[in-house]
Each structure stands twice: as structure tokens, then as C-alpha cells.
Amino acid sequence: KVGGFDLCAMCGAFLGAAAERLPVVIDGFIAAVAAVCAARLCPAAADYMIPSHASSEPGFRLAMEALGLRPYLLLDMRLGEGSGCPLAFQQAAIDDGYLTDIRRGDAFSVTQEDVC
DSSP states (O other): OOOOHHHHHHHHHHHHHHHTTOOEEEOSHHHHHHHHHHHHHOGGGGGGEEEOEEESSHHHHHHHHHHTOOOSEEEEEOSOTTSSHHHHOGGGOOOOGGGHHHHTTTOSOOOHHHHO
8 A cells, every 4th residue: 555566575675784894875756765764673783774866856855854864965866776776886887788779770760771
């Protein structure tokens, strides 16, 4: 009634990271909601959570207050999940090298030769 399997999975990821004493990044509003769920199940889990950026979703601020955390990037982003982590951590950068060939020329048109 209050969320889908995506929230359950992320909540489990936050709990699993805490159980292994691994830091985990909260990246976006939905992840923040899952983090609150994890912290309510195991308050010590919040000790391993790092919020990457302040989402402009109104509920994000409430989630951070519930966790007692402050994000370290204030970029007023509303880009969807996973957009703050690559900005904050070089190791999380998105490798788009596989797109090089696609970007050359017109890779999206289909010709008669392609079909036959």
C-alpha cells in the first residue's frame, strides 16, 4: 500500500551494507525513502548512509530530517535516481565509451541493405 518492490530492494541494500559495515550512498528521493525504512528497522544503519545531493522533491528534506543527515551537494537537481553519485565520487563515474561508434554518423537510420 505504500511502496513497491524497488523500495524493498533498496531498503535491503541499505541494511546489508550496514551489516557489512560498508558506506552506502543515498542518491535521490526514492532512495531516501528506502533509507528511512532501513533506519526505522535498524537505527544503526543510518551510520553508514551518505546522502549525495539534496533532491528538490519536498519529501526529501523530511527524509533527511528523519535520518539526521545532510547531503553534501546542493545543486537543486531533479534528474532522477543515480544522478548525484557520479558527481560526488569519481569511481562512480559513468563510462559511456561504448557509445563512441553509435555517435559516429547516422547510427539510427535503417537502409534497404540493412534489412536484406
